[in-house]
Structure formats: structure tokens, C-alpha cells
Amino acid sequence: MAEEVMINLKINDIPVSVPKGTKIIEAAKKIGIDIPHLCYHPDQRVKARCRICSVEVKGKNRLLASCSTEVWEGMEVHTETEIVRDTQVGILQLIMADHNQDCLTCAKNGNCDLQTLCSRFNIQKSSLPNVCKYKTAPNTNPSLVRDPSKCIKCGRCIRACKDAQGVQAIGFSGRSHNLVATMPFNMDMAKTDCILCGQCSLVCPTGAIMEKDDTRKVLDWLQDPSKHVIVQIAPAVRVSLGDALGLKPGSIVTGQMVTALKMLGFDKVFDTNFAADLTIMEEGHELLHRIQNGGTLPMITSCSPGWVNYLEKHYPEMIPHLSTAKSPMSMFGAIAKTYYAEKMGIRLDDLITVSIMPCTAKKYEAARPEMGRHGHQDVDAVLTTRELAKLIKYVGIRFDMIPENTFDSPLGTGSGAGAIFGATGGVMEAALRTVYEKVTGKEATPLEFEDVRGFDGIKEATYDLGGTQVKVAIVHTLKNAKVILDKIKCGECDYTFIEVMACPGGCIGGGGQPYGTTNEIRRKRIAALYEIDKGLTLRKSHENPDIITLYKEFLGEPLSEKSHHLLHTHYTQVHKAYEF
Amino acid sequence: MSNQPLTAGFITKNFGRYNPMSLDSYLSIGGYEALKKAIKMDGEDIATLIANVKVKGRGGAAYDMGKKWSQSRAVIKPKKVVICNADEGEPCTFKDREVIKNDPFNLIEGMTICGHVVNAQDGYIYLREEYRHLRERLQNAIDQATEKNLLGDNILGTGFSFHIHLYSGAGAYVCGEGTALIRSIEGKGGRPRMKPPFMKVSGLFALPTTVNNVESFAIVPHLLMDDKGYYGSFGSGESIGTKLISVAGNVNNPGVYEIPFGTTVRDIIYGLAGGVKDGRKIRLIQFGGASGKISDERILDTPYTYDDLKAAGVTVGSGAILVIDDRTTVLEFLRHTQDFFVHESCGQCTPCREGNLHIQIILKKLAEGTATPDDLRYMKKIATVMTTASLCGLGESAQNALFSAMEVFPETFKLGGAH
Numbered sequence: 001m002a003e004e005v006m007i008n009l010k011i012n013d014i015p016v017s018v019p020k021g022t023k024i025i026e027a028a029k030k031i032g033i034d035i036p037h038l039c040y041h042p043d044q045r046v047k048a049r050c051r052i053c054s055v056e057v058k059g060k061n062r063l064l065a066s067c068s069t070e071v072w073e074g075m076e077v078h079t080e081t082e083i084v085r086d087t088q089v090g091i092l093q094l095i096m097a098d099h100n101q102d103c104l105t106c107a108k109n110g111n112c113d114l115q116t117l118c119s120r121f122n123i124q125k126s127s128l129p130n131v132c133k134y135k136t137a138p139n140t141n142p143s144l145v146r147d148p149s150k151c152i153k154c155g156r157c158i159r160a161c162k163d164a165q166g167v168q169a170i171g172f173s174g175r176s177h178n179l180v181a182t183m184p185f186n187m188d189m190a191k192t193d194c195i196l197c198g199q200c201s202l203v204c205p206t207g208a209i210m211e212k213d214d215t216r217k218v219l220d221w222l223q224d225p226s227k228h229v230i231v232q233i234a235p236a237v238r239v240s241l242g243d244a245l246g247l248k249p250g251s252i253v254t255g256q257m258v259t260a261l262k263m264l265g266f267d268k269v270f271d272t273n274f275a276a277d278l279t280i281m282e283e284g285h286e287l288l289h290r291i292q293n294g295g296t297l298p299m300i301t302s303c304s305p306g307w308v309n310y311l312e313k314h315y316p317e318m319i320p321h322l323s324t325a326k327s328p329m330s331m332f333g334a335i336a337k338t339y340y341a342e343k344m345g346i347r348l349d350d351l352i353t354v355s356i357m358p359c360t361a362k363k364y365e366a367a368r369p370e371m372g373r374h375g376h377q378d379v380d381a382v383l384t385t386r387e388l389a390k391l392i393k394y395v396g397i398r399f400d401m402i403p404e405n406t407f408d409s410p411l412g413t414g415s416g417a418g419a420i421f422g423a424t425g426g427v428m429e430a431a432l433r434t435v436y437e438k439v440t441g442k443e444a445t446p447l448e449f450e451d452v453r454g455f456d457g458i459k460e461a462t463y464d465l466g467g468t469q470v471k472v473a474i475v476h477t478l479k480n481a482k483v484i485l486d487k488i489k490c491g492e493c494d495y496t497f498i499e500v501m502a503c504p505g506g507c508i509g510g511g512g513q514p515y516g517t518t519n520e521i522r523r524k525r526i527a528a529l530y531e532i533d534k535g536l537t538l539r540k541s542h543e544n545p546d547i548i549t550l551y552k553e554f555l556g557e558p559l560s561e562k563s564h565h566l567l568h569t570h571y572t573q574v575h576k577a578y579e580f
Numbered sequence: 581m582s583n584q585p586l587t588a589g590f591i592t593k594n595f596g597r598y599n600p601m602s603l604d605s606y607l608s609i610g611g612y613e614a615l616k617k618a619i620k621m622d623g624e625d626i627a628t629l630i631a632n633v634k635v636k637g638r639g640g641a642a643y644d645m646g647k648k649w650s651q652s653r654a655v656i657k658p659k660k661v662v663i664c665n666a667d668e669g670e671p672c673t674f675k676d677r678e679v680i681k682n683d684p685f686n687l688i689e690g691m692t693i694c695g696h697v698v699n700a701q702d703g704y705i706y707l708r709e710e711y712r713h714l715r716e717r718l719q720n721a722i723d724q725a726t727e728k729n730l731l732g733d734n735i736l737g738t739g740f741s742f743h744i745h746l747y748s749g750a751g752a753y754v755c756g757e758g759t760a761l762i763r764s765i766e767g768k769g770g771r772p773r774m775k776p777p778f779m780k781v782s783g784l785f786a787l788p789t790t791v792n793n794v795e796s797f798a799i800v801p802h803l804l805m806d807d808k809g810y811y812g813s814f815g816s817g818e819s820i821g822t823k824l825i826s827v828a829g830n831v832n833n834p835g836v837y838e839i840p841f842g843t844t845v846r847d848i849i850y851g852l853a854g855g856v857k858d859g860r861k862i863r864l865i866q867f868g869g870a871s872g873k874i875s876d877e878r879i880l881d882t883p884y885t886y887d888d889l890k891a892a893g894v895t896v897g898s899g900a901i902l903v904i905d906d907r908t909t910v911l912e913f914l915r916h917t918q919d920f921f922v923h924e925s926c927g928q929c930t931p932c933r934e935g936n937l938h939i940q941i942i943l944k945k946l947a948e949g950t951a952t953p954d955d956l957r958y959m960k961k962i963a964t965v966m967t968t969a970s971l972c973g974l975g976e977s978a979q980n981a982l983f984s985a986m987e988v989f990p991e992t993f994k995l996g997g998a999h
Contacts, residue, residue: 050929051971054968062976063968065969083968094962128938152930153933174927176933177933179928
């Protein structure tokens with residue numbers, strides 16, 4: 001590799017040396033100066049729209065945007081002069097005047113970048129008249145809520161949707177003061193190209209796009225003594241919840257999380273990792289069945305609801321490739337509302353199942369009519385990681401001071417294979433561990449399938465399964481999924497099995513994760529999941545004793561009639577509202 | 581003050597001398613001799629020739645044109661493009677319209693010479709949507725020139741190929757800004773993007789791009805044939821030659837005039853434009869379009885040159901001179917200008933999107949007599965934020981009129997009583 005060219009510059013008279021190509025805002029970070037920013041996001045293309053990061057550069061008669069200006073040798077930057085400060089405050093005032101300023105009742109209160117900047121610059125009240133025009137958006141979908149009166153037109157949502165996901169459901173409309181980030185025809189998000197992945201809500205600096213808040217509903221159930229309320233927690237939440245509660249990114253908080261949920265009043269705290277193991281049993285056998293019986297290949301995973309929505313809406317002709325196995329969350333719900341209810345003798349009217357998910361699209365998945373029976377949904381409510389953090393704060397639990405606890409039985413044991421479901425490549429690795437052993441009769445050594453790990457957008461690997469070469473691919477983000485789908489459609493693809501996760505990095509980077517999630521943090525969470533797996537003795541789904549019992553007592557065997565009925569689903573083409 | 585004539589016939593030399601719908605007619609008056617000459621010349625020599633007479637871009641930014649072409653030449657890429665900015669969106673600016681109307685072949689010839697100089701294969705004319713009546717005329721010129729092999733592949737057997745494409749946007753003012761213009765041609769929303777990358781490196785379709793104004797291209801064929809140095813005989817210093825200006829407002833003879841640099845503003849308004857209508861008094865004069873600065877009668881004896889106007893607090897800009905008489909107040913004028921910018925801001929960056937609106941509100945309060953000292957303070961602050969921190973030239977220059985009004989007409993901003 002060529003040696004990196006270093007550039008020397010001064011920021012507020014402090015010398016700093018950074019690689020060529022570095023932007024001023026990044027160089028300032030190196031010497032501990034946080035230049036205020038709103039449209040800037042470390043994982044996104046430069047936008048340079050909000051202009052609040054403008055700084056003074058010697059020799060230039062205008063201020064330069066520090067997010068878009070590369071450093072040059074001998075550059076002298078000032079971030080603290082009167083003109084810079086006046087500009088920053090002026091821009092904040094202008095933004096505030098075009099914002100509905102309902103901070104006290106806003107669900108983003110305390111997590112809002114705009115609020116933080118106003119506090120930093122000591123702006124208590126905008127001195128300009130309020131000119132905010134856009135008040136409402138139709139919000140009928142179960143996942144996401146838009147409030148255009150809080151939009152500051154930074155364009156982060158648009159970049160997340162277009163550049164990271166390749167979906168391009170949200171965009172700017174209008175010009176001058178009428179400019180706003182909106183959906184086509186200002187429709188509800190679900191009626192457009194949107195697949196409810198929520199990446200927009202993750203990057204929105206204000207409360208203009210947020211998950212639909214279901215915390216009140218859950219609190220009400222928890223207060224109702226006639227309800228038996230159980231909760232399941234997705235693998236990815238245990239390595240991200242800590243971020244929202246002041247811990248270091250990548251902290252593993254499984255034990256504290258279980259304690260906190262018990263303190264919140266849930267009757268039983270179960271683990272989605274258990275259901276992930278169940279998914280491997282069903283999906284793994286489905287794969288073998290397809291291989292042995294000439295079924296549609298490649299088979300593609302169906303755990304990620306954003307991905308399923310994408311396929312149903314954008315590639316309906318590819319539906320036969322999707323595994324019919326439900327996601328771990330929905331399998332858990334189905335087992336809870338049948339096996340568990342029967343075993344515990346609880347009436348379905350009294351049994352409430354709540355899921356804690358890193359995902360906004362899971363709210364939509366839980367509300368699908370096919371995910372339930374006899375008038376009961378399998379999952380009654382889905383809370384995002386962010387909503388759980390809110391509940392924990394609401395009841396005043398000091399997360400760093402509470403003891404650790406373990407999951408309840410009988411749906412609380414998960415293997416290491418289940419744990420890594422939260423990372424891109426995790427489902428593939430979990431499946432390979434089981435399928436390899438089923439086909440060859442031998443345990444894979446080593447148990448780690450290193451080729452399917454890592455943050456690359458598209459990964460490939462080939463494995464010898466008892467003489468058959470099986471080529472697999474792992475994809476995260478829908479932009480990359482589109483590449484693979486187009487290849488399959490052109491017949492340029494010899495994969496047998498493909499794992500797709502809609503969000504960058506997989507569920508650990510999901511749209512329902514704590515604000516401030518970046519790719520750097522995503523990598524830390526992935527490492528934490530592999531650490532959890534490594535620390536367990538139970539690392540293969542088919543060896544999970546609770547899974548073995550479940551099949552013995554209730555389901556029979558994978559792909560049995562009962563399994564089909566409860567654990568598999570079907571998909572249908574979805575049209576946009578303006579598609580004729 | 582000067583003995584030189586009020587008008588010159590250099591850029592406008594061909595006006596009325598040939599049928600603008602006929603290439604043969606153009607050829608009969610010596611058309612395309614400049615291209616034939618240029619193709620035999622080294623591109624750098626042509627850039628030098630332009631630089632020697634200090635031609636500055638005639639769109640508004642007044643960037644040294646010879647330097648621009650020379651810099652563009654230096655970017656070596658297999659595919660490059662030339663753009664003619666015929667958006668002419670600055671209010672009160674209509675000189676390019678006259679060039680296209682009277683001398684379309686000369687414009688095409690000038691662009692083709694530029695293609696030769698910068699080694700581009702394609703040229704794009706971005707024609708102001710409101711000039712749709714000139715579309716046919718331009719397209720006809722392109723078609724006829726192509727037919728005669730003065731455009732297209734292997735022009736006149738020289739091995740040089742150059743194609744010209746005609747485009748129009750949807751009429752947004754901001755599309756006159758180079759980066760917004762290319763986005764508009766690319767089929768995207770007409771909103772400026774940040775620089776760098778600069779156009780000469782990555783412009784239209786990410787190709788190295790040379791953008792010039794209609795008048796800038798129109799000068800080139802004439803310069804190449806100007807063996808006697810007629811152009812250089814006008815003006816002095818940084819302002820050599822002639823300039824197309826458009827005079828309008830409350831004058832008796834609004835129109836486009838080709839003036840030698842150095843003509844006084846008084847001679848332009850009272851000589852060429854026939855003076856102020858009904859013999860009224862001048863309230864203010866705006867130079868260079870809506871984004872230009874204003875002055876009052878005190879500027880009348882200033883020679884029209886880049887340096888003299890700058891010293892007097894205004895700029896040449898788009899070449900527009902708007903004369904407003906005493907029936908309109910300064911505030912009425914400012915509000916009208918402000919309405920324009922509120923309407924035309926693309927909305928992308930905060931200072932311009934929000935700033936224009938708030939200044940509009942404060943100007944209204946000022947006119948109604950309800951403005952407070954705080955309002956005036958904020959107005960100045962917002963205008964400063966817009967000027968120093970906007971993303972593109974629109975936001976940067978939108979408050980030129982306001983700032984210059986504060987200096988020239990301080991009484992306008994005195995509180996107490998409606999204006």
C-alpha cells in the first residue's frame with residue numbers, strides 16, 4: 001500500500017496532521033473540537049446543506065463548510081471566532097423558527113441533535129417569528145411516524161434510504177421555503193416504495209421520523225393483573241441497549257436487561273435466541289428438502305422483515321426463493337400462543353406477548369394478518385431497543401447498578417448459533433453449523449465459519465457438504481440485495497443459499513437501534529455477539545435441549561404438519577398505492 | 581468625458597446583416613471563417629489571444645475567460661464537454677436573447693471553437709425555458725451547420741468532431757448557477773451542489789466541463805478575425821473592448837446596447853436609453869440583475885468598467901442596468917427583489933431557504949411601520965449569515981441589494997412611520 005500523504009494544518013492555532021482527503025470537521029475531531037453539525041453523518045455522503053459547520057479559513061472571504069472542505073497544507077482554520085459563532089447561532093435560530101418547537105411533548109426529547117445544539121449555544125427561545133408550515137403527515141402504518149413540522153431538511157433520511165438501502169422512497173419535494181423531505185404524494189410510508197426498515201428514523205437528527213411508540217400500550221398491559229405478559233428479546237438488543245443507557249458501544253448487557261424487564265413487571269422473560277434455534281431447525285431442513293427434491297434455489301432467508309417487505313414490493317417475482325420459515329420473532333409468538341399457553345394453562349385472552357426488537361419493520365411483521373390465529377396475533381406488541389430504553393428510564397431503573405439475571409424457562413435457552421443471528425452472516429453460520437452436521441454426521445471444525453463473517457456488503461463462500469459443493473452468499477443492505485437479485489434473475493448465479501439482512505451490519509444496525517448508531521459502532525456490536533457465542537458451551541441450534549423437548553413434546557419433527565402450520569408462512573405481492 | 585462613440589459594432593457586428601435562419605446567408609457575410617482559422621491554430625494560442633484582451637466571462641462572475649479555457653485544456657480526459665449557459669435568468673438581463681435571435685450561427689461557431697480549444701466532443705446549450713420561441717432558431721442553426729459538416733463528426737475533414745445538443749429546463753432562476761444547470765440537464769432537480777469538485781474537473785455527467793455565457797462565446801469568432809485589433813482599441817486596464825448591456829426600467833428607450841468599456845453611466849442612461857421617462861428623477865439604479873447592488877444618481881459619471889463600478893460599490897454582473905425613478909421607494913424595490921429570491925431559492929441550504937423568508941417578513945414590517953430595532957438587527961445578521969455561509973452564489977448574492985441599500989439609503993432603515 002502506498003504511504004499515506006499527511007497534511008499539516010492549524011485549527012484554532014493548534015497544529016494537527018491528518019491524511020490527505022480528510023475533511024476539516026474530522027480533523028477538528030482529532031484535536032478534541034466538536035464542530036456543530038446537523039446534516040453531516042460519518043457514514044453518509046457529504047451534503048453540506050445545513051451550513052452550521054461553517055468555519056473561517058484564512059485567505060477565504062466566505063466561511064467554508066467544514067463537512068465538505070478537505071484540508072490543505074498550511075490551512076489555518078478558526079472555529080471559535082465571532083463570525084463563526086454568529087453564523088452558527090444565526091443558522092440555529094433560522095432552523096428553530098421553521099420547527100414546531102414542541103420539545104416537551106416530543107418523543108425525541110433528550111435524544112434530539114437540534115435540541116442538543118440549542119442547549120450548547122444557549123438558545124432558549126427563537127428570536128424570529130415561527131414560520132413552520134407543514135404540520136402533518138398521514139401515519140397509518142404500524143412502524144413509523146413522520147412529522148414534517150420537525151423536519152430540518154438535512155437530507156440524512158434521504159441518503160439512508162437512497163444510498164445505503166437503494167430504496168429511494170423518501171425525497172425532497174418543493175423548493176425554497178416549501179422544501180420538505182416527504183414520501184410521494186405525502187402518503188403514508190407503507191403505501192409507497194418504503195419497506196419500513198427505519199434506517200431513516202435512525203439517522204434523523206430531530207423527531208421528524210420516529211418509530212410508532214407502543215410503550216404506553218405495553219405499560220397498560222403490565223399494570224393489568226389479569227394479563228400474563230411475556231417478553232422475548234432479539235439477539236441484537238443485548239449488545240446495543242447499553243448505548244442508549246450510557247454504556248460503551250458494544251457492551252454486553254444480557255443479564256441486566258433480563259433483570260430490568262423483570263423489574264418492569266413482565267411475568268416471564270424469554271429469549272428470541274431460542275426461537276432463532278427453532279428457525280435454524282426449520283429453515284435448515286427446508287434447505288435440505290429443496291436441495292434433495294429440486295425445489296427453488298437459491299433459497300433466501302426470511303428473518304429480516306424489511307427484506308421481506310422489499311421482496312414483496314420490489315421483486316414479487318422472486319418470492320418463491322424466500323424461505324417459508326417464519327422469522328424467530330414470529331416463531332416465538334406462534335409457540336408462545338400454542339405450546340406455552342397449553343403447557344401453562346393460560347387462556348389466550350389473558351396471554352400477551354411482547355417483543356423487544358432492534359427493528360421498526362418488526363412492528364409491521366407482527367401486525368400481518370397471517371401471523372396469528374383465532375383472532376389473536378402471535379405477537380401483540382413490538383418495542384424497539386429505543387423504546388425499551390425509554391421504559392427503563394421511565395420506571396427509574398439504574399441500569400448500571402442492577403444485578404444480572406437469567407432468562408426464564410421453557411423458552412429462554414438459546415445457543416450461540418441463535419445469538420449470532422443479530423450479525424450479518426450470523427444466520428448463515430448458524431445454519432451451516434447444523435446443516436453440515438446433519439448431512440455429514442460430523443461436527444464442523446472449527447465451528448467458526450470465518451468466510452461468512454465480516455462487514456463486506458456481499459460475501460461468498462463454498463462448502464463441501466458430504467461431496468456436494470454448496471455455494472452461499474451473505475448480503476446486508478437492500479442496495480446489495482438488489483445486486484444479488486438481479487444476478488439471480490439473469491441466471492448469473494449459482495448460489496444454493498443466501499442470507500439477506502435489510503439493515504447495514506444486520507439486526508445490530510437495525511432501524512430500531514439506539515440513536516447515534518454508526519458503522520463503527522455496528523462493528524463493535526458484531527464483535528460482542530461473536531464473543532457471546534464463543535463463551536457458550538451450547539453453540540449449535542440442534543443441540544438446544546429446549547428445542548429438542550419442543551419437538552418431542554409438541555411439534556414432532558422439522559417440517560412436520562404442525563411445524564408447517566405454526567412455523568411457516570407465505571408471501572404475496574404488495575402494490576404501492578399509486579401503482580396502477 | 582470621452583470621445584469614443586456610445587455604441588460599437590463588434591459583438592453585434594452581424595446583427596441584421598444576414599438571415600438568422602440560413603447558414604448560406606451567414607456564410608455569405610464571412611461566417612465560419614473564424615472556425616476554419618481556429619482549427620488550424622493551437623488551442624493554447626487561442627486561449628492566449630482571448631486572455632490578451634482580458635475578456636471576462638459575461639454571465640456575471642467575470643472570470644478571466646482565456647484563463648478558464650487554458651485551465652480546461654489542461655484537464656486531460658478522453659471525453660469532455662462545453663456548455664453554453666443561455667439561461668439568462670437575472671431579472672432585467674436580456675442581452676443574450678438578442679445574440680441568439682440575431683446571430684445564432686455565430687454562437688454555434690464560438691462554441692465549436694471552444695470545443696477545439698478545450699478538446700471537447702460535445703456541447704450543450706442550456707436555453708432559458710422562457711426563450712422557447714428561440715428554440716427553433718437555435719436548433720435550425722445546429723441542424724444546418726451539421727448538414728454542412730461545420731458541426732458533427734470530422735468537421736471539414738480536420739478530424740475534429742463536435743456535436744451540439746439543445747436543452748431547456750423548467751424555468752428555475754437557480755439553474756443559471758453552473759452546478760444546478762448541469763443537474764438540470766442530467767434530469768435531476770435543479771439544485772446547486774457544493775464545490776469542489778469544480779466543473780473543469782467533474783461537471784456534466786461527471787465529465788470535465790467548460791461553461792460560458794452566450795455573449796462570451798459570441799465574442800470569440802469576432803476576436804479571431806479581428807486582425808486589426810479593433811476590439812482592443814476600446815477601453816483600458818482590466819476592461820478592454822466592448823460589452824453588451826441591457827437597460828430597462830423607467831427609461832425611454834429600454835434595450836440592448838453594445839458599449840465600449842468606459843462609457844459613463846450617464847451616457848448610457850441619458851444618451852442610449854433616452855433618459856428617464858416623463859423626465860422624472862432617478863431613485864436608484866441596480867447593476868447586474870436582481871443579485872446586483874444598487875446605487876443612486878451619484879454613480880452617473882462613473883465610467884462603465886469592472887474597476888470603476890467596483891470602486892463605486894456595484895459590479896458589472898450580468899450587464900443589466902435597471903433604472904428606477906422616484907415613483908418607487910427604495911423599500912418597495914427591496915421588497916420586490918426579496919419576493920423574487922423567496923420564490924427562487926432552491927431551498928437546499930438553511931441560510932438561503934430560511935433567511936430569505938425572514939428578511940421578506942422584516943421588510944414587510946418595515947414598510948408597514950411595525951419593525952423594531954431588533955428586527956433591523958436580525959435582518960442584518962441574517963443577511964450576513966446568507967452572504968457568508970450559503971451553499972451557492974444565489975444565497976451569497978441575494979442580499980447584495982439590501983446591503984448596498986443600507987449604505988446608499990440609510991434613511992430607508994430609520995424606524996418610525998410607514999414608507
